[in-house]
Amino acid sequence: xxxxxxxxxxxxxxxxxxxxxxxxxxxxxxxxxxxxxxxxxxxxxxxxxxxxxxxxxxxxxxxxxxxxxxxxxxxxxxxxxxxxxxxxxxxxxxxxxxxxxxxxxxxxxxxxxxxxxxxxxxxxxxxxxxxxxxxxxxxxxxxxxxxxxxxxxxxxxxxxxxxxxxxxxxxxxxxxxxxxxxxxxxxxxxxxxxxxxxxxxxxxxxxxxxxxxxxxxxxxxxxxxxxxxxxxxxxxxxxxxxxxxxxxxxxxxxxxxxxxxxxxxxxxxxxxxxxxxxxxxxxxxxxxxxxxxxxxxxxxxxxxxxxxxxxxxxxxxxxxxxxxxxxxxxxxxxxxxxxxxxxxxxxx
Amino acid sequence: xxxxxxxxxxxxxxxxxxxxxxxxxxxxxxxxxxxxxxxxxxxxxxxxxxxxxxxxxxxxxxxxxxxxxxxxxxxxxxxxxxxxxxxxxxxxxxxxxxxxxxxxxxxxxxxxxxxxxxxxxxxxxxxxxxxxxxxxxxxxxxxxxxxxxxxxxxxxxxxxxxxxxxxxxxxxxxxxxxxxxxxxxxxxxxxxxxxxxxxxxxxxxxxxxxxxxxxxxxxxxxxxxxxxxxxxxxxxxxxxxxxxxxxxxxxxxxxxxxxxxxxxxxxxxxxxxxxxxxxxxxxxxxxxxxxxxxxxxxxxxxxxxxxxxxxxxxxxxxx
Numbered sequence: 076x077x078x079x080x081x082x083x084x085x086x087x088x089x090x091x092x093x094x095x096x097x098x099x100x101x102x103x104x105x106x107x108x109x110x111x112x113x114x115x116x117x118x119x120x121x122x123x124x125x126x127x128x129x130x131x132x133x134x135x136x137x138x139x140x141x142x143x144x145x146x147x148x149x150x151x152x153x154x155x156x157x158x159x160x161x162x163x164x165x166x167x168x169x170x171x172x173x174x175x176x177x178x179x180x181x182x183x184x185x186x187x188x189x190x191x192x193x194x195x196x197x198x199x200x201x202x203x204x205x206x207x208x209x210x211x212x213x214x215x216x217x218x219x220x221x222x223x224x225x226x227x228x229x230x231x232x233x234x235x236x237x238x239x240x241x242x243x244x245x246x247x248x249x250x251x252x253x254x255x256x257x258x259x260x261x262x263x264x265x266x267x268x269x270x271x272x273x274x275x276x277x278x279x280x281x282x283x284x285x286x287x288x289x290x291x292x293x294x295x296x297x298x299x300x301x302x303x304x305x306x307x308x309x310x311x312x313x314x315x316x317x318x319x320x321x322x323x324x325x326x327x328x329x330x331x332x333x334x335x336x337x338x339x340x341x342x343x344x345x346x347x348x349x350x351x352x353x354x355x356x357x358x359x360x361x362x363x364x365x366x367x368x369x370x371x372x373x374x375x376x377x378x379x380x381x382x383x384x385x386x387x388x389x390x391x392x393x394x395x396x397x398x399x400x401x402x403x404x405x406x407x408x409x410x411x412x413x414x415x416x417x418x419x420x421x422x423x
Numbered sequence: 424x425x426x427x428x429x430x431x432x433x434x435x436x437x438x439x440x441x442x443x444x445x446x447x448x449x450x451x452x453x454x455x456x457x458x459x460x461x462x463x464x465x466x467x468x469x470x471x472x473x474x475x476x477x478x479x480x481x482x483x484x485x486x487x488x489x490x491x492x493x494x495x496x497x498x499x500x501x502x503x504x505x506x507x508x509x510x511x512x513x514x515x516x517x518x519x520x521x522x523x524x525x526x527x528x529x530x531x532x533x534x535x536x537x538x539x540x541x542x543x544x545x546x547x548x549x550x551x552x553x554x555x556x557x558x559x560x561x562x563x564x565x566x567x568x569x570x571x572x573x574x575x576x577x578x579x580x581x582x583x584x585x586x587x588x589x590x591x592x593x594x595x596x597x598x599x600x601x602x603x604x605x606x607x608x609x610x611x612x613x614x615x616x617x618x619x620x621x622x623x624x625x626x627x628x629x630x631x632x633x634x635x636x637x638x639x640x641x642x643x644x645x646x647x648x649x650x651x652x653x654x655x656x657x658x659x660x661x662x663x664x665x666x667x668x669x670x671x672x673x674x675x676x677x678x679x680x681x682x683x684x685x686x687x688x689x690x691x692x693x694x695x696x697x698x699x700x701x702x703x704x705x706x707x708x709x710x711x712x713x714x715x716x717x718x719x720x721x722x723x724x725x726x727x728x729x730x731x732x733x734x735x736x737x738x739x740x741x742x
Contacts, residue, residue: 134698135699136701137697137698137701234669234687235699261487261488262701263487263699264486265484265485265488266675269675270674270675270685271673271675272674273695280556281590284559284563285589285590
C-alpha cells in the first residue's frame, strides 16, 4: 500500500517534469480578463494547427503589467493602453490585439432595446446623481417620441476594477467636464451615486431586477442576454446602435498613425457610424527581449490571429483589428522589436 | 518484564527527543508564519501608511483616480455587517443548540444536526450567488419597501431604514453573513451544552427545578466559556468573509446612515480591486486595508481571550 502510493508519487513527479519540458516552447502571457475567451479560443485552434500552445493567465491588466515588468512572461496584456512615457521607461512596446465595446443597458417599463437614445453628457449627469428621474427634461429632449415614466433612476456600476469601467468612465469624462473633474477615468473610480455590482453578470442582474435601473456591460454580454441596450449620440452627432460594424468603424477612424505608442483610447471617435464606447485590448512585449525566440513565437501567434482569427473573434462577439491597423502594427514590430540590432520579426 | 534493556531505553530517549523537537518545530512554525504575514503586510502597506499617516483610518475618500485613499468606509462596513450578522445569528444559534440538546425529540435530533453541518459545508460563493439572485429580489420587493414605509418614519431608528430599496446593501450582507456563521455558532454551542454533566442537570430536576430553570441556572452557566468561543469563531468568519459579501453589499466606499444603502467591507474592497490595481500607492493602500483587517481580527480575538479569562475567574469565584 505504502509502496504503491510512493510509486504513484514518483510517477506524478516524473509526469510533471515531463509536462514542463514539453511545454517549454509554449507561449506564456498574463493580463487582461476581457479578451481571455477569444485568446483561449485562438490558442486552442493554434495548438491544433502548429502544436505550439499558449499559457495565458487572465489575472487582470494590473497583474499582467506587473508580470511583464518582472519578466516572468513573454507578453503582458492590458485593457487600457499604457502611456508612451511608461512604455519607454519600462522598455516595452504595445499594440492593439482585439476590439470590443461597452453598451449602456436600461430597465424601464415600456422601453424596448434600441428605442431610447442617450448621449454622454446625459449619462454622466445620471451617474453624478444630477438626473434622478427618467422623465427629466434632458432625457425627454433626446427621446421626444417615448412616453417616459416619472420613475427614479437607479445607476448600477461595475464594482471590480475592469477595462469596462475604464472605457465607460473615459467616455463620460470626454463628454462631461464635470464628470472628468469630480470622478475621472480609471479602472475603478469613486462613484458619487448608485450601487456597485461585481462583474458583468452582477451588473446585468442588478439592472434587470431593479425597476428604473441603468447599467453598462460588455457588448457580448448585452447581446447574449438580450438586454435593453440604448442608442448613443456619437462624436458626429448621429445616434448609433451597438454592433460589430460600429465598433470597427470607431477603431478604423481613430488616429493610429499619429500615435506611435498606440496609446489611443477608442472612445468618442469621429465618424458617422462610430460607436462611442469602443476599446481595444493591448499586448505588451519588450523592445529588446532577453529571449528573442520566445517573443518571435508569440509574434507568430499574433500574426496568425490577425490573419485567421477574425471569424473566431466574431463568433464570440469581439471585433478584429481593422487591416490598416494590422499593417501599422507589423511595421512597428519590425522597427521596434530588436535583438542584437536586428528585427526579431520579419514578414515571410 | 524483559523490556528492561538499556539499549531499548536509550533508543526510546532518542525517539522522544526527536518527537519533542518535531512537535516544537510544528508549534513554532505557526508563530513564524504569523510573524511573516504581519511583516509582509506592514512592508507592503508602508508606502500608503507613510503617505497618509493616521489619516488613512479616519478618511472616507477612496479615489484611485486622484490617488487619495482612506479606509474608514470599508472598516465601517466590515464592523457593521459583522454586528448585524452576530445580532441575528447568536440568538438563533443559541436557540438551535438549546433545542437540540435539551428539548428536541430524539428522532429529530439527527436530521437537524446533519442539516446544520451541511450548511457549514456550503461554499461561500454559493451563498453570494443565492444572496444576489434569490434573497436580494425578495428583500427589494417585499421586505425593504415595508421597512422603509413603517420603520423609516420612526425617529432615531428610522434613519437606519431610509432610501431607495436596492435589494443589496449593508443589511443584505449582514443577513447573508448571519446565515453563513449560524452553523458554526449552533454546532459549537450544541457541543458545549452536551458536555454539561447529566448528573448536574438531574440534580436540578431532582430539586424540583423546571426545564427553564435547569437551562438558565445549570446548563448556561456551565457552558459560558464555550459559548463565547463559539460566538468568536462565528465573528472571525464574519469579519473576513469575502466572496459572498462582495456579491450582495453594493460595493460603494461610502458611509451612509441607512442600512439599506450600499457599502463595502475590507475584504470585498481587496477582492474587487486588487487584480486591476496599478501604481504603488493603490496596491499599497489595498495591502494596508489587509493590515487593518488583521489588526481588527487580532483585537477581537484578544478581547475574546480576555473575556474568557474573566468568565473563568468568575466561575471559580462563584463555585
